Amino acid sequence: MHGVPQPRGEDQKYISGQSTNKKKPVKEGGEGGKKDSKDDSDSDEDPEKKKMLSKVEDSIVMEKPNVKWSDVAGLHTAKESLKEAWLGESEKLVKSLFELAREHKPSIIFIDEVDSLCGSRSENESESARRIKTEFLVQMQGVGVDNDGVLVLGATNIPWTLDSAIRRRFEKRIYIPLPDEQARAFMFKMHLGNTRSELNEKDYRDLGARTEGYSGADISIVVREALMQPVRKVQTATHFRKV
Incomplete structure (x- = not known):
């Protein structure tokens, strides 16, 4: 094809x-499609x-x-x-x-x-x-x-x-290794998507260098956890200031 x-x-x-239709909690994710x-x-x-x-x-x-x-x-x-x-x-x-x-x-x-x-x-x-x-x-x-x-x-x-x-x-076997440094840097950028941040190209390269041995799934979890930190701070905040 x-x-x-x-x-x-x-x-x-x-x-x-x-194959699944699980719903995530509203506080930290959206509902799955039908x-x-x-x-x-x-x-x-x-x-x-x-x-x-x-x-x-x-x-x-x-x-x-x-x-x-x-x-x-x-x-x-x-x-x-x-x-x-x-x-x-x-x-x-x-x-x-x-x-x-x-x-x-x-x-x-x-x-x-x-x-x-x-x-x-x-x-x-x-x-x-x-x-x-x-x-x-x-x-x-x-x-x-x-x-x-x-x-x-x-x-x-x-x-x-x-x-x-x-x-x-399975007569033919294909080994797919873990992503290299350049691929890891790209994955960080890809998973971050259009989310506003202060990261630049040097920061992405640094993240790629620091995550040797990480899989694509590992990087996805790291980015998701980082994005959820502000949400969790808001959930536990007791005082707010209008800006």
């Missing part, structure tokens, strides 16, 4: 950029299968994000979407996800924090976890089905904890 795909004809469903998703399929397939596919679609489809439905079938935060419903039947959701991707190929299945679903096997893991791993192996192997046009991507911070059989299925 090149650039941001544009909607064509009936392709009015898109991939969601978020998700309005629906299954408009008119097929006469098996009701149980249709219900499963609808559940997967509801987890990944919403109105008007950046990517068009016919180009990408994605799963954001697979851990939450696969474990939240039909206790003991999570492997059916895995199968439904791959079926959905094949129906809309060329497509991409993105599994964030894949280690939470496909970690190394142990004697203490549940039977449900074993079934999920087995189903992932079967679907990624593509026995008896055509997986051409379906790309499976997995992201993890701890790849060494993945089950060895799962690691073999």
Whole structure:
């Protein structure tokens, strides 16, 4: 895919950029947006299968994000979407996800924090976890089905904890290191956005140099905490002066 795909004809469903709809406290953040998703399929397939596919679609489809439905079938935060419903039947959701991707190929299945679903096997893991791993192996192997046009991507911070059989299925591995000094300086500027401040280019470079080992998420937290300091001072203030 090149650039941001544009909607064509009936392709009015898109991939969601978020899987949660949590609201933050009013004092320190705004409310999350509402998700309005629906299954408009008119097929006469098996009701149980249709219900499963609808559940997967509801987890990944919403109105008007950046990517068009016919180009990408994605799963954001697979851990939450696969474990939240039909206790003991999570492997059916895995199968439904791959079926959905094949129906809309060329497509991409993105599994964030894949280690939470496909970690190394142990004697203490549940039977449900074993079934999920087995189903992932079967679907990624593509026995008896055509997986051409379906790309499976997995992201993890701890790849060494993945089950060895799962690691073999991911033939190509890409290491993404922590941001360097220049990238960290840019991230501080990006997260600060249009917020008024007295920081100049030298200050941003200094922040980049002082935060070696920080990830993008760490820098985001630092900036957010800094921006909240004035708000917290106002919340605890007892005397005010009009200026």
